[in-house]
Amino acid sequence: MTIFSLWEDSPLTVIKGKNVILRPLKESDIPILYRYIYGKEHTEWKKYDAPYYPLEPMSLEAFASAMEKHLRKKEPPGRMIIEHLGEAIGTVNYYWEDESTRWLEAGIVIYPSRFWSRGLGTEALALWIDYLFQHLEIARVGLTTWSGNPRMIRAAEKLGMKMEGRLRKCRYYQGVYYDSIRMGILREEWEEAKKELPFFQNRSASR
Template sequence: MEEILGERVCLREIEEKDHVPLWNMIYGEDSPEWKKWDAPYYSLERIDFAQFEQQIREQVKREEPVPSRVAITTTGGELIGIVSYYWEHKLSFWLEVGIVIYKPEFWNSGYGTEALKLWIDHLFTSLPLVRIGLATWSGNHRMIRSAEKLGMKMEARIRKARLHQDTYYDALRMGVLREEWPIVDRTGEEGVHGCK
């Protein structure tokens, strides 16, 4: 995958140098702040660094035209999170995307929305997709706002499906169809590639 440079973020393949910082951001604390928003109703299953590194290597080996997980960095080169996808139903050309910005200092300032937009652009441009979906929960207001800003529509609300800290939340499914997504032609643009 070629690197994709936006105004504030860059998407690039996960490299060997990213393994330790990613593991530290994901598992380095007893109660990481990011997990309070990313499906907190599921416990974080901790794995040791060797297992984590093996998982990343296996994902890189998969024979897909687009890697299923890529790094999000600032344009200055600081690793801050990942975007990902998985096939919901490959025969229907439907996949689901995900994003995690692990560093709270990059929340609420457009980094995640820009990264998700670049990722969806790239997926629609690179794969013969009909739709892209996103699953979240009603307690994650930032994720909902980002998806709405990008034109994703609320497609399903499963009421009281997520129990977190003795409170029920709704499970949400959002999505966008290819014909609804304004794909940006990035060919020939200066500065599109070349993440630090």
């Protein structure tokens, strides 16, 4: 089971994994995320995170205003920071594709490429899926990606997600057509899958 605990300055849940922590967004995170997203140092992530949608320029002030809703104290938060060894390295989020039918989609991004291919994203996504199933009355967690992001597909498959749909050649990037990929996992499938995942072995839960 995931270990749940609280930050001293926040009434919201913090999810502690073996190598990553998912925690609420703080005001001090906003300039860090802004540099990741709009700065020139970390640009590799955008090649894999829906690059067919142009990243529109935004001022820090406008970005802070857009992120303000995630600073509000609510449970579950729509977005959380992924932290590794005290450093904010990315985010997880969820959104309603159709809230009236409880159709929920999850997302994840790790910005600095030096943290890729180390299992951190897979662990963060596992903790996030588990958290969503524990806190929301949903039957399924979905994830949408594209065929140009094989790391995302592999991470989802490692967690037991199934490919539920493949829309062929509906994404176009740098002169090449790609497929849109729909993946998902049901609550009962997750309960079985997590028994085999190392992130949940020998764990206890407390609030």
